[in-house]
Amino acid sequence: MTTQDEIEKVHASGTHVLLLGAGASFASTLKNPEKNGKNLPLMWNIVDIVGLNGIVDQLPDDYKVLKQDFEKLYSKISDEGKFHEEKEVIEQAVYSYFEQLDLPDEPTIYDYMILALRSRKDIIATFNWDPFLYKAYLRNGKFTKSPGILFLHGCVSLGFDKSNGIVGPAGMYSKKTEQLFEPTQLLYPVDKKDYNTDPYIKGQWDSLASQLKIAERVTVFGYSAPVSDVEAIDLLSKAWGNVEDRAMEEFELIDIREEDDVRNAWDRFIHSHHYHYCTDYFKSSLALHPRRMVESYRHWAMPLSPGEMFQDGNKVPENFQTLEELWEWHLPLIKAEEEFYNNAE
Incomplete structure (x- = not known):
C-alpha cells in the first residue's frame, strides 16, 4: 500500500x-x-523548581526528607493537618507556576x-x-x-461552573449563567x-x-x-x-x-x-x-x-x-x- x-x-x-x-x-x-525559558517541574524536583524550599525547610525533618517525592510530602501535610498555612502557600505556588507555562511558537x-x-x-x-x-x-x-x-x-487553564457543570477558561465568567469558572483542584x-x-x-x-x-x-x-x-x-x-x-x-x-x-x-x-x-x-x-x-x-x-x-x-x-x-x-x-x-x- x-x-x-x-x-x-x-x-x-x-x-x-x-x-x-x-x-x-x-x-x-x-x-x-x-516559551519563557521555564523548566517543567516533575514530582522529584518540583520543590526546587517552583521555589518551595523556603517553606519546606522550615518543616520538621520527617517532612523535609520527602522533598524529592512531592506527592508523599503533600499527602503528609494534608493528612496530619499541622501546617494549614504552609499547605495553602504550597498550593498557591504550584498553581501560579504552572499557570505561567506557555507553548513556544513553533510546533x-x-x-x-x-x-x-x-x-x-x-x-x-x-x-x-x-x-x-x-x-x-x-x-x-x-x-x-x-x-x-x-x-x-485538573488543569490550570480550566475552571468549572458548578451551577450547570460546564467547563470553561479558569477565572472567566460563563456567558450563559454569569457564574465564575472556578479553578480546578490540582493537588x-x-x-x-x-x-x-x-x-x-x-x-x-x-x-x-x-x-x-x-x-x-x-x-x-x-x-x-x-x-x-x-x-x-x-x-x-x-x-x-x-x-x-x-x-x-x-x-x-x-x-x-x-x-x-x-x-x-x-x-x-x-x-x-x-x-x-x-x-x-x-x-x-x-x-x-x-x-x-x-x-x-x-x-x-x-x-x-x-x-x-x-x-x-x-x-x-x-x-x-x-x-x-x-x-x-x-x-x-x-x-x-x-x-x-x-x-x-
Whole structure:
C-alpha cells in the first residue's frame, strides 16, 4: 500500500484513546523548550523548581526528607493537618507556576498529538496540570476540529461552573449563567485521590471510562502507572474490563523506561502480545500513521491480503518550523476524511 492509499483509507469507527502523563510534557519541552525559558517541574524536583524550599525547610525533618517525592510530602501535610498555612502557600505556588507555562511558537509534540487524532471519534486524557494540551487544542482549532480532551487531575487553564457543570477558561465568567469558572483542584493526597467527590473530576473520569470501553487502540505516553496511584489504575482497569475480552485491541506504550518494566506496569491491560512499545513519540502509531491509527491496526491485525498492511505508513516529519507547515502536511488527510463523511451522509 502506498502513502496515498493510507491517506485515502478512512474508517468511520474505531476509537483511539491517548493517555498522557508527566513524561509527555517533559518530552515536549525537550524538543521545544517552554516559551519563557521555564523548566517543567516533575514530582522529584518540583520543590526546587517552583521555589518551595523556603517553606519546606522550615518543616520538621520527617517532612523535609520527602522533598524529592512531592506527592508523599503533600499527602503528609494534608493528612496530619499541622501546617494549614504552609499547605495553602504550597498550593498557591504550584498553581501560579504552572499557570505561567506557555507553548513556544513553533510546533510541539502537543500540536502533533492534537492533529494525529480525529474529532469525531478520538480523545486525549491527561494527568498533567500544565496548560500545554489546552493551548495546543485552542491554537490548532483554528485549522481543524480537534479531538476531545479530558483533564483527570485538573488543569490550570480550566475552571468549572458548578451551577450547570460546564467547563470553561479558569477565572472567566460563563456567558450563559454569569457564574465564575472556578479553578480546578490540582493537588490531592496521594493515598486519598477521591475522584468521585469533586463533580468536575468525576465528569472527566466518567467520560474517559466511556471511551475506554469502546477503544480499539490506546496509547499511554509518559505515564508510569505508579503504585501510589491505586485509585486511578483501578478506574482505568474497570473501564477497560477483563483483558481476556480485549483480544482484538492494542495497547501502545511510549516510555523511556525499560520495556519489561513498562510492560509489567500495564500487564492487566495487555492481551497476550497485543502491545507496542517505543521510547520516542515519533516511533509511535500517532507519528507513523497520524489520523489513521485504527485503520493501520485493522489492516495489520486483519489484512485482506498480505500486501494490504501499512508497513511504513505515512510518517509525519519531525522538523516543521511553523504551525502552518504542520497544518499543510495534514491537509490531505483531513480532506480525505471530509470526502468520506460527505459521501456517507
